[in-house]
Amino acid sequence: MEIIWGNELSKKIKSEIKTEVEQYKAQGKRVPILSVILVGDNPASQSYVRSKAKACYAVGMENRTIHLDANITQEKLQEVIAGQNADPAVDGILVQLPLPKHLDADQAIDAIDPSKDVDGLHPVNAGCLLTGRKGFVPCTPKGIMAMLESVGLDDLSGKRAVVCGRSNLVGKPVALLLQNKNATVTIVHSRTPEIESITSQADILIAAIGRPKMIKANWIKKGAVVIDVGINRMENGKLCGDVDFDDVKDKVTAISPVPKGVGPMTVCMLLSNTLEAYQLHERG
Numbered sequence: 001m002e003i004i005w006g007n008e009l010s011k012k013i014k015s016e017i018k019t020e021v022e023q024y025k026a027q028g029k030r031v032p033i034l035s036v037i038l039v040g041d042n043p044a045s046q047s048y049v050r051s052k053a054k055a056c057y058a059v060g061m062e063n064r065t066i067h068l069d070a071n072i073t074q075e076k077l078q079e080v081i082a083g084q085n086a087d088p089a090v091d092g093i094l095v096q097l098p099l100p101k102h103l104d105a106d107q108a109i110d111a112i113d114p115s116k117d118v119d120g121l122h123p124v125n126a127g128c129l130l131t132g133r134k135g136f137v138p139c140t141p142k143g144i145m146a147m148l149e150s151v152g153l154d155d156l157s158g159k160r161a162v163v164c165g166r167s168n169l170v171g172k173p174v175a176l177l178l179q180n181k182n183a184t185v186t187i188v189h190s191r192t193p194e195i196e197s198i199t200s201q202a203d204i205l206i207a208a209i210g211r212p213k214m215i216k217a218n219w220i221k222k223g224a225v226v227i228d229v230g231i232n233r234m235e236n237g238k239l240c241g242d243v244d245f246d247d248v249k250d251k252v253t254a255i256s257p258v259p260k261g262v263g264p265m266t267v268c269m270l271l272s273n274t275l276e277a278y279q280l281h282e283r284g
């Protein structure tokens with residue numbers, strides 16, 4: 001059984017990004033800037049925003065974290081986003097989710113200039129993914145595909161892939177990416193009856209259901225590759241995935257751990273998308 005260490009793979013990708021940014025700097029060019037808009041004081045969001053800022057600086061990019069009051073109005077939030085859209089020095093814009101309940105996330109995402117939407121959540125970028133056109137791919141799905149590639153799974157012809165979960169951030173986009181690589185894809189979710197009868201046929205299983213350790217050995221086909229997208233905080237404060245790692249580890253060919261799996265890949269693909277946005281803007 002092979003462990004797909006996202007922290008190791010992301011280090012490799014981040015060093016490639018760092019080299020590219022250094023080349024731009026050596027040519028006297030400005031460096032890419034990622035603007036992250038954080039609304040309120042949710043501790044988890046604050047820690048993710050801090051890790052994104054740290055990751056930017058580690059590859060030579062700039063980060064602009066805009067911390068807004070939890071009670072900000074939708075109108076004011078849209079104004080702040082419009083200000084980042086209008087700033088030619090800003091390459092990527094990310095609105096940290098979830099937003100406080102009184103704010104509409106779709107409206108905020110729609111307000112982001114699609115050429116700066118490095119989360120890949122704007123309808124224009126979601127539409128590009130759906131129709132196979134060039135656009136920003138959401139970070140976690142992009143990281144998942146890199147993890148599969150790292151274990152030799154590139155052309156997925158003949159492979160059955162099952163995606164557990166149908167979110168806009170992960171489930172739906174990763175299902176499309178798997179299909180684009182010729183996998184035969186099934187999406188299952190909380191309303192799917194006898195879910196194990198479907199997941200246990202999967203050569204590739206993507207677990208993004210948001211239920212700690214729900215996926216046991218009887219959900220898994222012998223020899224499957226499993227990517228655990230879960231980020232569940234347990235009572236003891238430790239993180240665990242949606243997969244019961246110990247229960248399934250002897251059955252799988254490869255599996256990603258939580259932590260040090262998908263999480264670091266999400267951050268590294270955010271940097272990759274920000275570099276892509278910079279190159280787009282520099283080309284004009």
Ligand SMILES: Nc1nc(=O)c2c([nH]1)NC[C@@H]1CN(c3ccc(C(=O)N[C@@H](CCC(=O)O)C(=O)O)cc3)C=[N+]21
Nearest residue numbers: 048094095096097098119139259260261263264266267
């Ligand atoms: N607009 C938006 N885009 C996002 O991409 C986005 C978001 N909002 N809201 C929250 C989720 C969650 N997310 C993670 C990023 C890094 C780790 C990560 O690096 N986790 C470490 C562990 C970190 C720890 O110890 O807490 C790991 O899995 O090894 C996890 C989760 C991005 N998200």
